[in-house]
Amino acid sequence: MKTFFWAVIFSCSLFSQESNDIHSLRKRIDTVQDQKIKVGLFTDLAWEYINQESDSAIYFSEAAKKLASSLSYPLGEAISLETKGLYYEIVKGNYEEASKLYFKAIKICDENELTYSSSIYHTLGVMFHTSDNYEKALEYYQIAYDSAVKNSDLVLQKKCLANMASINSSLHKYDTAEELFVQSLMLEVRNEMNYDIYANLGNLYIRKKEYDKAIPFLEKATLQTPENTESEGNLRFLIDAKTALKDSTGMKLIIERAKKALESSSSLRERSIMTMSISNYYRQFKDFENALKYRDEYLKLYEDIKEKQRDETVYELEAKYQTERTKEALEKEKKQQKIYLVLFIIGLILSGLLAILFYKNWSKKTQLSNQKKLLEATLDEKNILLKEIHHRVKNSFQIVSSLLYLQSENLKDSQAKLAIKEAENRVRSMVLIHQKLYNRDELVGINTKEYFGDLVKDIFQSHQLKSESIDYQLNIEPYILDIETITPLGLILNELIINTLKHAFEGIDEKGKLNVNFDKEKDCLVLKVKDNGKGFEGEVKNTSFGIKLMKALSKKLKANLEYHSNTNKGTEVILTIRKFNIIS
Missing domain, CATH: 1.25.40.10 (Tetratricopeptide repeat domain)
Known part of the structure; x- marks a missing residue:
């Protein structure tokens, strides 16, 4: 804020x-x-x-x-x-x-x-x-x-x-x-x-x-006066407050001003926050068409911000690398000056021999160079095709997610609405995978730290009413996993967190806490999800679709899924994975 x-x-x-x-x-x-x-x-x-x-x-x-x-x-x-x-x-x-x-x-x-x-x-x-x-x-x-x-x-x-x-x-x-x-x-x-x-x-x-x-x-903060240079930027806070109170008084003019502010703002961050506020307002007052429109605009701006942050990081690393490289080159040049004379004499002797060797190898190198160019061209073409596939898959999943979102908003049955919402979250976890593959030069692997961070943040944003009183902490080691490993792993994590938000903190007085840990232990990858919620006694019921899905995905990873829970002492779920592929 x-x-x-x-x-x-x-x-x-x-x-x-x-x-x-x-x-x-x-x-x-x-x-x-x-x-x-x-x-x-x-x-x-x-x-x-x-x-x-x-x-x-x-x-x-x-x-x-x-x-x-x-x-x-x-x-x-x-x-x-x-x-x-x-x-x-x-x-x-x-x-x-x-x-x-x-x-x-x-x-x-x-x-x-x-x-x-x-x-x-x-x-x-x-x-x-x-x-x-x-x-x-x-x-x-x-x-x-x-x-x-x-x-x-x-x-x-x-x-x-x-x-x-x-x-x-x-x-x-x-x-x-x-x-x-x-x-x-x-x-x-x-x-x-x-x-x-x-x-x-x-x-x-x-x-x-x-x-x-x-x-x-x-x-008062949004009054349009020459002295108030932040009047339009502050509109988003007024929209949030009125949305929370379900107060539509004067909101037509406020929303119109906010839309004009969006058009004139050059800040991606300010625009993304404003679009989310407008989307939440429309959603509160059942204008689902506009709610979806501005929600999609927010997601696009959010992706642009992430892309810009990644470009700035790469630029900084490149600048640091070039500085260190220049320094090393200068030190190397000083040392080389001391031996140039000796190298020059030796060079005269060797030049004749090298000329002969060069001529013999020239034709062979030319042939190898042509073959290398052909291989590089083929590889580039395959990479472009693979990147396009990820892009199209991401777009297809995004369409499915949007359709599920619209369907959930038109349902009156709470159980059906919840089921659609859970399906939307599962699709979103797969959207993130293909989105990251499309935006990276590495087309076959996903960074666990980045992916899990974005996935957990996305889940919490989609469960605003339940998650606003819950703190979460991530301790994720950054491994690059292939898509065959990261896809079921992401779906399992999605189910565990949603189950926690749905069931763990009902009726408890203290502030909810959720910890997610992921690391390699011996020859296994271990995912731990722990909360301080109300816990439960007895065995986990296998009747829900989410539990069945996690068990099926665990078999694919040759993984064990263990639950440790006591009433009023919280729950810890440990997933021990034996079948995986770490790319780097």
Whole structure:
């Protein structure tokens, strides 16, 4: 869920009040007479370059520091050091260097009794906040807040309170977060910040399932005003709250605004969340055609996000590999220079012999090269055909899944609806297999860690009402298994988790927990699914289709399926697999 925090109000608030685009700032630097104002313009310009991730930010922050020092202007020195620190924090991700610069700036403020040190402590808090070091962030926010109270700096007080509330909300300390958000709203300054605070309060109440309290704040957070830049993005939270309350008041206009926001948004993540909210709304109010339409759009966006994340990871690994390769090449070149002379003399002697050997082998190599090209072309063609097969199988399964989904929504009998839902989950587990085979260069194997992670997440998303009070933990070793092994294994895991969600946690008071472990033990693969549910006594009944399916699939894997359970002590199911094929 989205949380908000505010970065430091930068030097432009102290020096310049006009447009801060690079062109206008450069023009003002050339014409301004007051040298202290010029220091501020240098830091403003550095900030603009930070936004562009340009190294020019270093040049202008250092120019500001040099000019401020020559003017004996400590406030300008402190702000220029802070600006340089922001460059290292935001552009370079070098928090250590950024911290050194921030503390140098604080030292200058303390030596000259400047109140601006409180703003720099807030900047330190933001740095640790963005890196999820909440303990340190709270420490520096508190220092900044105490100083702001002492100096009657209401704007900084408001930012600190909102940021501390955001952290407490992330830590699930909702009462403390609510109190801090309300305190920040009571400060009648920088009212444009209130919209983000309204959104945070609304989201906090959604987390607490107090939807009726959330709606008034979210309605304020979605007001269309020039000051509220997040109005359309916050619509999805308002839709979620009204959907939970089954409240359709004013929803026609809200949904239309949300659809327009989808068209204008460039963020895959924001669009995927919005489409899911719209789909859930239509589903709640029985408009199954639109519910299915936006659900399919969500699945497509979700696949695009996963593909983008995979591409970014590959790019990072390639960059790291190329860097290491270049370093090794340079070291190797230095060593080679010492022996080039000897190699040159030996080369002259051997060149004649090599020429003869080369001529004899040339015709043979040419023949082998032609054969290799033919084999590669044949292999590429087969890979393309295999990839197309996986793609078509995935699409076919997806159509079946969608048909099952539509059928379940039109059924009134709960048992029939549940049976269709279980069938949809089984089909979805096979969709994931062919989807991953289609998206990977490796066409015959599936990574267990990725597949099991996506499968469990998919099951929990499709059982929202039952799974929202259940935590799960995965401990999966990343083996590459062939499709003959992973398909029955995925179906068995699907049945075990669904059975747990259906039966294990009914009537228990404590929060449900589900653990899934998968590893190799001696010559077997072992899958363990454990819960802290109500358990059962006696033998497992073999009457249900799910139990029969798991037993049949276990035979295919030459596997033993064992149940260990006691009333009120939970259940552990252990699948020991003897027939499998690990590709890598």
